Amino acid sequence: MNVVILTTTRIGRTKGAEDAVRRWVDAGDDVVLVTMYPHDPTIWPLASVVVLGAPSTGGRLGKLGHALVRLYPGSLSRQLRRKVKRSSAARAALDAATLVVAAETPAVATAWWDARRHPDVPHISGLASALQLSSR
């Protein structure tokens, strides 16, 4: 199984992420991380890491902007999607995936759009749910 994890965060800080990766790899799966922040692939047994580059910050949004982002997390979602579209490595990873996992909410929109291109491939929100679906 080729598992692609989409994330907008520093995955090393996500609870349960390392355990999830190790359970997939222990079961013989290849895990590719598509992320906005660098992650050393030797720390976890990842097949590869595609680093898309950090998002622009929301520091200048102000109170109203932050309130709107809570309702519509479009900024981060859009940035991830745009970066994935522009990255041939990310697109190649998604084209080869047999399971796509959105590690957190802002990554879901990218998974949703990719699901339109690959409707036969499960696109799952959340690492725990994806582990359960893949019986790992």
Place this chain on the structure above:
Amino acid sequence: MSRRPHLLYVAWGYPPCRGGGVYRALATPNAFAAAGWDVTVLTVERETFLRYTGSDEALEALIDPSITIVRTPFVWDALETDVRTWSWLRAHAPRVWGRYRKYRDRYRRFPEIGYAGWRSDLESAASKIHADKPVDLTIASANPATAWLAAWHLHRTAGVPYVLDQRDGWTLDVFSGDRVHSESSRIGKWEAKLLTEAREVWFVNEPIRAWYAREYPALTERMHVVMNGWDAELAPSSAPPTVAQRPLTFGYIGTISRMVPLAEFVAGWEKAREDDEVVAGASSVLRGYLGFYATPNPMQMRMVAAAEKSDVRFDGPVSKTEIASVYNGFDVLLLILGSGLYVTSGKVFEYLATGLPVVSVHEPSNAATDVLRGYPLWFPTASLSPDDIADALTKAAHAALTADVATRIAAREFGEQFRRDRQLDPRVAALTASVTPAEVPA
């Protein structure tokens, strides 16, 4: 020519569901089938449990083969994690979608978020079942309350009498004892309407029945307690009781939810291990699901992980059909329950059937206390303080080593009164007597 009476039993959580309430849903239609009724069970499709809540497929083998099962589709939006099925709105603005979903369920369908969407499928299926074979009585079991709408629908459209199995109650918070929905709320109005026209209303314990009797005094005579009991076909232990040997194993079986005072138990366990050499050499095992869904609840995962430092081991869930062998590996049972005057839990009955020492780790005011009072090997904690829990654990440990076979047999005999069939039989007999199936042409 007269025909056998036809019962329509409606429950969301029916095998292969693995939830705590499934045993009641399994036993009730089985009891009516055994009493000579034609029984149709209306529930949701199997995939609901396989995908969302986790399942115990071995339970399906315990369904009376004469029962007809009708399964309807059930979409559980909030737990659907496959993004392919999501709308654009949910994928791009999940909070807006969440609010829209709550609004849609609460105001347009039925005031029960998450389940209200089941209503139309449920009502259509109930109508079809009645058209195919007239229904003489409907029993609809919560949770969810949406299941009652099938009974309500048949009652309104065809005059079919119905029994509401409230179990824990809809408007009562069994942990706090507060009314959670006012009489003037939509839920309050629906509940009053459903209760008023019910032939009978069932509850799992007397404190809940008494609360409802106070709220609806005109309906008191129709309200009955049908305790959960333990299932003879899933008997925890049929082997002759024996005196335990060191090292002892303390065991807990049940869902580990956020209401379970696990941290308090662990504090008491550590204290008991410091103070008593028998407990110091013992081990403690937790068996059950972490939370109510197929994906383990992260908070409960952290709770059991923290408990491992104190030699409290988590060994995962156990199928009900394997329960006897698990109980056989325990010397003392841990009844760790959330606090609340109205909380009984189903596992208390099963514990009583084992004849093993039982340590109650819950507030003395719990409804479970009334069930356990008189059990010869019961060791309740006076409070949830570490000292009191340690004291109860120590007493139970020593009782496990010293209680003779006669005491254990007496304990099992005490548990006999709580067999599930003994809880259901009076209601089955009364309803059988009250329902006369219509004559059908030869």
